Amino acid sequence: MLDTLILSRMQFGANISFHILFPSISIALVWYLFYFKVRHEISGHPVWMRNYRFWVKIFALTFAIGVVTGITMSFQFGTNWPGFMDTVGNIAGPLLGYEVLTAFFMEATFLGAMLYGMKRLPSWMHTLATLLVAIGTTMSAFWILALNSWMQTPQGHIMIDGVAHPEDWWAIIFNPSFPYRFFHVVLASGLTASFLIAGISAYRLLKNDTKKAPKVALQSAMTVAAILIPIQIWVGDLHGLNTLEHQPQKVAAMEGIWETQKGVPLLLFAIPDEEERTNHFEIAIPKLASLILTHDPEGEIQGLNDFIGKHPPVKPVFYAFRVMIGVGVAMLLLSWFVSFKTWRKKVLNEITLKILVLMSFSGWVATLAGWYVTEIGRQPYLVSGILMVKDAVTNIAPSNVMISLSLYLTLYVFIMGAFLHTIFYMARKSVRVDEYDEERQGEPDSGPNARSPIEALESDKGVNWK
Amino acid sequence: MTFDELLPYIFLFLMALSVLIYAVLDGFDLGVGILLHQTDEDFRNQMIASIGPFWDANETWLVLAIGILLIAFPEAHNIFLRELYMPVLFLIIGLIIRGIAFDFRAKAVTKYKRLWDWLFQGGSILAAASQGFMMGSYVLGFEPGLNAFLFSCLSAIGVTAAYAYIGGAWLVLKTEGELQKFAAKKARVAGWITALGVVVICLTNPMINPDVAARWFTLPAAILIIPIPLMLFLLLYSTDYYLKNVPFKNDIGCWIPFASVAGIFFLCLIGLAYSYYPYVIPNRLLAVDAASSTASLKFIFYGVAIVLPIILIYTFLSYRLFKGKTTKLEYY
Structure with a gap:
């Protein structure tokens, strides 16, 4: 019979893994929306608005799933991990509080104006609303990663009778691993959104969408990805060095090193x-x-044998690390190849487009693998050196956790099916919609900025985009 | 009393404030879900459009209320969520289902749209009833036993009706024509069920809870509390009168039912606060004993003092932006 500890761990793992998929898209996707909107403001070219309108719907869906699965998280600490709040509540509470106050309300409120306010607001105010949602989602990542990083590399507190009390908030927030983890996660989100945009756009092209919008979106996304990946590799390396300094046992597990x-x-x-x-x-x-x-x-x-009883399980960390690196390399190769082709105004053949479709959710795989490396790598501690996972768990009956876990899993399978089905359905539907700017034919496009990326792809007119 | 000593009470007040704002704001959008018209598609679209720009932010008040409980009273947070493990689970499941149903229905294939509509209504009812059940258990300090369970079930019905009541009132404010009449009719029924619930809870609560009885029926304190039920029933009655006669000429005063029901919620909260202050968990845990460290409370207090007014301002602006009768919901 599974006990409450293992069931609670499975439940938390399931909840947070499912939840993180959606913010990992929406954090960066909203910046893309802001970019599309600004390009439209500057150039007036309708292709940008068309992309905005298509992707804002996917953003709304992703955001909503992120919000409702995130509510689960806010209850989870109390329902299953009371020891967490008992021990480090003085630190974790305020950080979560600031996330709610400075991020959740801002993003959720301006989301209303962003999604439904375009006709009611002057265009620049609507763009501002989009920007505020973007800032809100990034702020939310800031606070939650500050807390997560503090759990990895705690500092700025003192322990009194086994309870952590804050001493220096600046040191707590900007703890040693925070800057690396923050940029690593935000860049990962950028890549996840980029590959989603490119993949869905490629899918539309494969479905004979002859409009400009998917081509422009595909090229924008792959250009961004081609630039972000080298930066991500560099930041990831710095993050690794930081981990070696503060959590050598995690690095030893990642690299499979037993003896020093x-x-x-x-x-x-x-x-x-x-x-x-x-x-x-x-x-x-x-x-x-x-x-x-x-x-x-x-x-x-240092090898794992220096940390007997205090190092994480080796296999999951070791393999997850390799999955992350492998997917990262694939993303690097593909984005450079596609960017090279589009810059040189070359044809993207059907196979390339199909690979892009296959890679639509590669960001999810890499992001989850990366999270498993860092989170499983923190085991057996919940807060490094302060609190063991097994000491934080609730004392409720395992059967209750069994019920909740199975309900969550059923729901997640259902939501994931609906999500995937719906976004591909929306992509197919958009193929059938007429070009939004057709009535503008003959009007001059304003400014070279609006044209260049389109022309790059347009010059392949009639070639087998299929 | 120094500022440091005052902090737990400030947070108790802030928590009550977020619960009230949550109950009014998410109450109306849950209520619209509870009342969702399952036979007329046009009505359904309008009903859902009326809450579209708001529901995300409304739900955030729940996260804030739970957040304050967690930040300021971690011990109470732990007791609360351990005792209410199953109702919390159903609340979350309900919120997840209705949240995603809201967004999927607009984008999904037509044949699945009906499924999402049913899920939206079901999720809304589940979430509302779970909250009511949680409130019932909370008021009794999580007493075990059959009587407590029945009381919580009663509270579940009461809160579901109350949300339907404010949801109907919201629709009277935001819609017109046949839908407005439909909403008024439903709101009247929900209103009387709510009133019945309030009466039953007011009668049983002092019977179960000697402490509450002492507070309510001891002079001179009792004089303080008498205006509350009086005002409550005055509001209930006048709201019912207005709803019975909807629509008024030129739709004059269409905001009255919503404001009145919000007032009723406010009075109920005052009643609860009067009965249980300064406990954070009734009869079990005092706010001051459950409070977290002063340094943490201070750090978050400054944040709240600066940010909460800003949140209130932009929440207000958001409602201003979408004021008036609901129009078709479009992403632009």
């Missing part, structure tokens, strides 16, 4: 075995891990 040693090889693949405390079937590049992590091929890295 010098000149550590980089494992491309292996099967870590926690019972025998060794790896099987290693495929390794000599000295590369030391080079990456210490910038010295002979650098020493």
Whole structure:
């Protein structure tokens, strides 16, 4: 029989994994909407408005699912993890409070004006509302990641009778891992939204959508992705170095290093075995891990055996890390290839478009894998060095958690099915809608800015976009 | 009393304020969901359009209320959510279902639209009833037993009716013609069920709770509380009179029912506060004993002091922007 601890962990894992999928789209998608709206303001070109109108609907859907699944999170601490609030409530509470006050209300209120206020507001005010929603979603990421990072690398508090009390809020918010984690997550959101936009646009093109809008959206998204990925790799590397400094046991699990040693090889693949405390079937590049992590091929890295009983389970961290890197590399190659093609005004063939469709949700895979690395990598602690996961769990009956967990899972499967079905349906529907700017034919497009990305793709007229 | 000592009471007040704002604002959009007209599609579209720009932000007040409980009274938060594990689960499930149904119905294939409409109504009823049940258990300090359970069920019906009441009043304000008449009719029924619920709760509560009885029926304090039921029933009666005669010429005073029902909610909250202050969990935990560290309360207090007025201002602006009768809901 599963106990309350393992069931609560499964439930929290399910809730947060499902929840994070939607903000990871919406945080960046709203900045795209702002960009489309601003481009339309500047150029007056209807293609930008067309993209705005298509993507704002997907944003609304994503945002709504994010809000309602997020409400679950706000209750979850109390229902299943009372020890968390008992021990670190003085720190976690205010950070969550600031998230509600400075982010949730702002995004939710201006969302109304953004979604339904276009006719009632002057255009610039509507653009401002879009900007405020964008700032709100990013603020929300700021606060929740400040808390999450504090749980990884706590500082700025003192412990009195086993309870954390705040001493220096600045140190608490800007704790050592926060800046890296914040930028890493925001960039991940940028990539997730970019690949979603590119994938759905490619799907529309494959369905014989001959309008400009999906081409423009596809090119914008892939250009952004091509720029963001190298930055993401750089930030990810810095994040890794920061983790090595503050949570060496997590890095040891990510790299599958058992014994503290010098000149550590980089494992491309292996099967870590926690019972025998060794790896099987290693495929390794000599000295590369030391080079990456210490910038010295002979650098020493601490192994898991230095942290017996205090290190995370190795397998999930090890594999999740490789999944994240693998998807990241695929994203890098694809976005560079597509950007190169579109800049050179070359044709995107059917296979490329199909790969883009397949990669629509690659951001989700990478984001989840990355979260698993960092969150499972924090085990067995809930708050590093302060609170163990097993000491925070509730004492309610396992059967109750079993019921709630199964209800949540059923609901999530249903919502995910509906979500995927609906966005592809909306994409197909948009193919049938006539070009919004047809009545404007013959009117001069205003400004070269509006034209360049379109022309890049338009010049392939009649070629097999299919 | 120094400022530091005052902080727990300030947060108790802020929590009550968010609960009130939540009950009025999300109350009306849950109520619209409860009343959703299942036979006339045009009515349904209008009803849902009337809450479209608001429901997201309305729900945030619940997160704030729970947030304040969590931030300021972590111990109470833990007791509250442990005792109410199942009702909270149903509340969340209800909120998730109605939230996504709202957004999916507009975008989904026509044949699924009916399914989303049913889910929207079902989710709204589930969320409202769970909240009522939670309130009932809370008022009794989470006493176990059959009587307490029945009392909570009664409270579930009462709160569901109250939300339908304010939802109907909202529709009287935001719509016209046949739909307005339909809403007025439903609101009247919901209003009388709410009134009945209030009466039953007022009678049973002092019977179960000797402490409350002492507060209500001991002179001279009792004189203070007498105006509350009087005003309550005056409002109920005048609202009913207005709803019976909807529509008035030129739709004059269409805001009166909504304002009155909001007033009724306010009076109910005052009644509760009078009965249980300064407990954060009735008869069980005092606000001052459950409060978190002064440094944390101060840090969040400054935030609240600065941000809450701003939130109230832009919430007000948002309602101004979409004032008047509801028009078709379009993404532009």
